[in-house]
Amino acid sequence: MPPSFTRYIGCMNKSLPSMPYNRLGSSGLQVSQFSFGSWVTFGSQVDTGIAKEQLQIAAEAGVNFFDNAESYAFGKSEEIMGQAIRELGWKRHEYIISTKLFWGIHDMVNMKNTLNRKYLMQAIDGSLERLGLDYVDLVYAHRPDPNTPIEETVYAFSDMISQGKALYWGTSEWSADEIRAAYEIADRRNLRKPVMEQPQYNLLHRHKVESEFARLYEDIGLGLTTWSPLASGILTGKYLDGVPEGSRATLKGRESIAEEARKHEKGVRALVAMANELEVSPAQLALAWVAANPHVSTVILGASSAKQLEENLGALTALERLTPELKDKLDHLFA
Secondary structure: OOOOHHHHOOOOOOOOOOOOEEEOOOOOOEEEOEEEEOOOOEOOOEOHHHHHHHHHHHHHOOOOEEEOOOOHHHHHHHHHHHHHHHHHOOOHHHOEEEEEEOOOOOOOOOOOOOOOHHHHHHHHHHHHHHHOOOOEEEEEEOOOOOOOOHHHHHHHHHHHHHOOOEEEEEEOOOOHHHHHHHHHHHHHHOOOOOOEEOOEOEOOEOHHHHHHOHHHHHHOOOEEEEEOOOOOOHHHOOOOOOOOOOOHHHOOOOOHHHHHHHHOHHHHHHHHHHHHHHOOOHHHHHHHHHHOOOOEEEEEEOOOOHHHHHHHHOHHHHHHHOOHHHHHHHHHHOO
16 A cells, blocks of 8 residues: 555655644634645646646645545546545545535536535535545535525535535635625524635735635634635746746636736736745745735645646745745735
């Protein structure tokens, strides 16, 4: 049997700082400062073999949270991650895994773009089957559903936890008002409350995390598992001289990335210059900036190769070098 997850922790590059762990909002669950997700890559750019290599690299760096969703590659992403974990021989208590539900993978009424009870209770069973697990640690409402009463959705997620199919539930890309409404319904009905939100957060997209959610951190103990910390690769600087072959901007439906990169060229060039002064990569500096926000429980990394993931994990070094003065400079650079 392959070595277990525990054996890898802290055994990677000894020059990297130790991975910090943070509480997920008001819960007692400890998640790694940086986590690893499968969006875009698993099932399109990454097969089971590459996934195994990436998961092992992440574990070696101290990553304990692995993010997924039912809709990623229409379920294939969950299958690849589940198979990779089994082949690595990881024990269930050694890692945290998530899925997200809303979009659906069946093109029929009640089975897509919804958070109604029928869909949710069938969708969680499908995700568990593809992952090969008895339960997920975290389950998210992947988007809000204006056509289903929030109370119905809250009851369904609460029941998933009561049935042992998930341990915590939360939301992704919900508004502050929607999150508060779900929390208050759960509080009044003595149901399981939402613990975390998964918003996009990076130097180019900041309003929700820094302004809209400001009251929720203290009022309900909201935790954040943020996605797209590099703004689809724009903040790496790789689009400054055009669109590289094999990048996300070459994927169908992702053509707008190149246009967005051109809009922020001046700021990205300044980011690159700051990174050079700190002797880190632009990606590592941009990741460190996200991780430095005290409301962010974990920053979800994505990578299409093992080499890319290793570079991104070097953000631990950049985080140590990011002084409050440099953070303020970045804040104003992309304000």
